[in-house]
Amino acid sequence: MATELHETIFMAKQERHKNLFLNYKNLNIFPVELLKDEGLQFLERLYMKRNSLTTLPDNLAQKLPNLIELYLHSNNLVLIPEAIGNLARLQSLDLSNNTLQLLCPEIGRLRSLRHLRLSNNQLKSLPPEIGDLQDLETLDVAMNQLTSLPDRLHRCLSLQNLTMDHNQLSHIPRQLCWLHRLNQLSMAANRLTFLPLDLGRSRELQFVFVDNNVDLRGLPSYLYNKVIGCSGCGVSSQVLEGDMGEVLSEALVGLPAEVKVIGSETDNVVPLEELAMRTLQSFYHHRPADLSLLPPITLPRSLMELLHFPLGHCHRCSQAMFTIIYPKLFPLRDTALAGVHRRTAVSFVAYCCSSRCLRTFDLQG
Known part of the structure; x- marks a missing residue:
């Protein structure tokens, strides 16, 4: 095996191969032949799937500076060296099926990276630098031990496919709704109790999978015309028609903890804090070209973040909502999904900004 490996690498150097396949070579350590002298300066793709590697060399980027794709699927990697951030041209990195417990912040320096696969590891958190x-x-961070996602993930503006099945997530940041290129979002087998109010508002998001989140009993009505997987969600008993207040009080529909007030259909008074935030949001959204005309207001950090990332937008008129919502429940049996999943426990929920919008909202098929 050693002779065969040596010949493979020797041939790659002699013929200046751009692709090198070292899968299934029973490697315990990274081959020193790849790092000798000038290394393989011309190599673009390195495949080392299903070996027994435990570490990577610190001078990997120095010896293989033109790597575009690096496949390390199914090894025994526990730690990725900080020097990984020096692979300036890297576009695809596959670290799936290893034993990673920590991901170094230097991963955020891979500014050319387009595909990052970290499934089936032991990660309990992701570095905020992923947002860079x-x-x-x-x-793909499926089958890890994640309890939360970094808030800065919403800065990955090119993100199209986000997979985080089989983790321990109880919620996802509402900032993810600002990923306007996101096409597929998979969150099956977590501990989700609610979804962000704006989820599905982007036209690009077409596929949402939340199967086997047993405490998830309500889906934002923005998802109504999307391709949805929700088998195993909610309770098995049928949702009975009744007063909306009773339905909500029985927690049949999970609502974000940040929502301070749930509006009722007889409440026509918007709280002062909500009115102030809506006014500020409208002013900043249509701010004048001359920034000196902006009011001299300094908001606390928490309110400024809320101003930039509202809880949601009214499903009827698109008004931003900050502290108050008016939820309207639509049982699943009235939707197309009822015939697919034969379930009536999971419902769609429309979130409106006022009792007027609530009364006029109609979920169409």
């Missing part, structure tokens, strides 16, 4: 990957299109 502006060109990232695919992120």
Whole structure:
């Protein structure tokens, strides 16, 4: 095996191969032949799937500076060296099926990275620096031990496919709704109790999978015309028609903890804090070209963040909502999904900004 490996690498150097396949070579350590002298300066794709590697060399980027794709699927990697951030041209990195417990912040320096696969590891968190990957299109963190996602993930503006099945997520940041290129979002087998109010508002998002989140009993009505997987969600008993207040009080529909007030159909008074935030949001959204005309107001950090990332937008008129919502429940049996999943426990929920919008909202097929 050693002779065969040596010949393979020797031939790659002699013929200046751009692709090198070292899958299934029973490697325990990274081959020193790849790092000798000038290394393989011309190599673009390195495949090392299903070996027994535990570490990567610190001088990997120095010896293989032109790597575009690096496949390390199914090894025994516990730690990725900080020097991984020096692979300036890397576009695809597959670290699936290893034993990673920590991902170094230097991963955020891979500014050319488009595909990052980290499924089936032992990650309990992701570094905030992932949000620096502006060109990232695919992120797969399924089958880890994640309890939360970094808030800065919404900065990955090119993200199209986000997979985080089989983790321990109880919620996802509402900022993810600002990923306007996101096409597929998979969150099956987590501990989700609610979804962000704006989820599905982007036309690009077409596929949402939340199967086997047993405490998830309500889906934002923006998802109504999307391709949805929700088998195993909610309770098995049928949702009975009744007063909306009773339905909500029985927690048949999960609502975000940040929502301070749930409006009722007889309440026509908008709280002062909500009115102030809506006014500020409208002013900043249509701010004048001369920034000196902006009011001299300094908001606390928490309110400024809320101003930039509202809880949601009215499903009827698109008004931003900050502290108050008016939920309207639509049982699943009245939708097309009822015939697919034969379930009536999971419902769609429309979130409106006022009792007027609530009364006029109609979920169409």
